[in-house]
Amino acid sequence: TPLGPASSLPQSFLLKCLEQVRKIQTDGAVLQERLCATYSLCHPEELVLLGHSLGIPKAPLSSCPSQALQLTGCLSQLHSGLFLYQGLLQALAGISPELAPTLDTLQLDVADFATTIWQQMEDLGLAPAMRPTQGTTPTFISAFQRRAGGVLVTSHLQSFLELAYRVLRYLAQP
Amino acid sequence: ECGHISLSAPIVRLGDPITASCTINQNCSHLDLESQILWRLGAELQPGGRQQRLPDGTQESTITLPHFNHTQAFLSCCLHWSNSLQILDQAELRAGYPPATPHNLSCFMNLTTNSLTCQWEPGPETHLPTNFTLKSFKSRGDCRTQEDFILDCVPEAGQSHCSIPRKHLLLYQNMGLWVQAENALGTSISPQLCLNPMDVVKLEPPTLWTLDPSPEVAPPQPGCLRLRWELWKPSLYVEQKCELRHQPQRGEASWALVAPLPPGNFQYELCGLLPATTYALQMRCTRWPLPGHWSNWSPSLELRTAER
């Protein structure tokens, strides 16, 4: 059932989610800026071909757009997407000593946000019995592939979060 | 080993009795086993040793120090031999108190070090080596159910604060925390805190500037001042509210508070002030509407109001 803005989600949950999205977007922007400054890898469009060959997936948010917002489906996609990106970020481990702290923070914040969503689904009785498990993530075999993977994964994550932010703001309207 | 001391307990509460016994065994052949065993505490001879010969021929002396009120001392078992006092064995005695309950446990999330820092009052001196440990666990509801434990946080020696690094934290979930104090005489546990790290975030203060005069904008009215501010960069993702206080630099007037300032707007015209007066302005912010601690007040910005 599509949801109007005054949804059954607690306001504090929505405010926390909005803050967590902004925090992850800040972390992601730092990583993108440093990948560009250090390695001249500034444009995800230049790495589309590599992305295909590495098989880097994108997470859908199809049941979230406001005209057909479907709470269970939307929260579930939000959680699965965050869970996917958490796994992809983990696969980038060893990207470089200088970027490792930034990548760690980003990954921890994505994991935190996924936990916030999951626990709210459990509180609403919407959570499936089994927690999702990580599917096969791409393997990055060279330093360049990890850096290029970093550019692509972060760029996909930022687009995912922009849509999530719009949905959460819509839901948070009084 | 000629002599050997055994103690009722090596560590006792300050003022409690301590009983020690020293046995001199036979294979100290060159010893005149009849001579009296003497006790020395530090450098002072202690009367009151009760000596007896045991069935197996060894000599044993027992002494009780009724109220041991040194925090630390050495008890020696001695014997006269060829007109000199011979020390045969020595034991270290210690006394103190079991740890009091650590209290005033409080924590705040530090966005600079990205860690949760907790501090507490250790309670009175115990005179004994006492280990403090900050224990914590992740929890769903109100910390009554303990889910997975977080690594013990051991403070540096003598410190009463400890920081849990980001990688052990779920910033937006509840966690239970308490402090355990332990020494040879006992263990005590502080009351438990239940908190969500981001709900105890403490931000750094904003930075204040004067608004540069510009042709398009009329200068401020007499008795008014214009200022602008920037939130602390690492906290830009946190929605916050701020308040301003001001005080004439001279004279005894106390701080006047201007609160709340309109969120999202980073400049303000402050009016109702005395003309031709230099004011000190300070600002602080807190996470809002979600919970958080107030930042410290920013360093003062000094501005002077126009002449009438």
Added chain:
Amino acid sequence: ECGHISLSAPIVRLGDPITASCTINQNCSHLDLESQILWRLGAELQPGGRQQRLPDGTQESTITLPHFNHTQAFLSCCLHWSNSLQILDQAELRAGYPPATPHNLSCFMNLTTNSLTCQWEPGPETHLPTNFTLKSFKSRGDCRTQEDFILDCVPEAGQSHCSIPRKHLLLYQNMGLWVQAENALGTSISPQLCLNPMDVVKLEPPTLWTLDPSPEVAPPQPGCLRLRWELWKPSLYVEQKCELRHQPQRGEASWALVAPLPPGNFQYELCGLLPATTYALQMRCTRWPLPGHWSNWSPSLELRTAER
């Protein structure tokens, strides 16, 4: 993997040529394998790639950068695909210099930290990660025979000094020391020092005091000053000689030296000075007659000569 770069060498001397080749293999099926392989250094396209189709059908482009004068840069192998430039692989290029010979190696024995501290000049910047190691061995004669090696002493990053702790030292035996510098382009070794740790001991300066006036002793003559001193406590076991220097506090007169001071006597009457003048007095000491380094000059003691 669609594209792969291989380099003649990942690290070269600054200004030397670097040759790279990039092969695009067939399993990049969705690729139009005829299109031209492009090279980019940092963000700038590099002309001069020579492209050929290999027998197995793969495309290979080779490029030579004649004088590579960046200390560090990223070389990318790219291809046009659906009207955008696609990066297929990227390699890190570095250039710099092999380490110059470390020189001016000198050591002194520090009795406070009880360690032998050596320092050296690292030589010009190599632009490459370069490891410096202080190597040493115990030796009988003049260090031409190497007996047992002492643990390598690795300085903190970027530092040109290292301290060998007491437990690795024979203070009164000869030891050979040298510094090795190593990076990807080569290794260099400093000239060897042969020394006996205590023969390079550097003491802390003595402490100076004015001699308190006392009834038994007549006050100093006009133009004379009395002072006493104490040797630095940790060096009391070291026989040493000291020297004094003095200088009127005002005016341009340079330091006047009084040396050597009678050893073993820790007070002195300095005469031949201007009356009613404030003098700054400093003293330093060195191990003597056995070798050692002079200590720094002590902090100044200010004394004023009597009126005429």
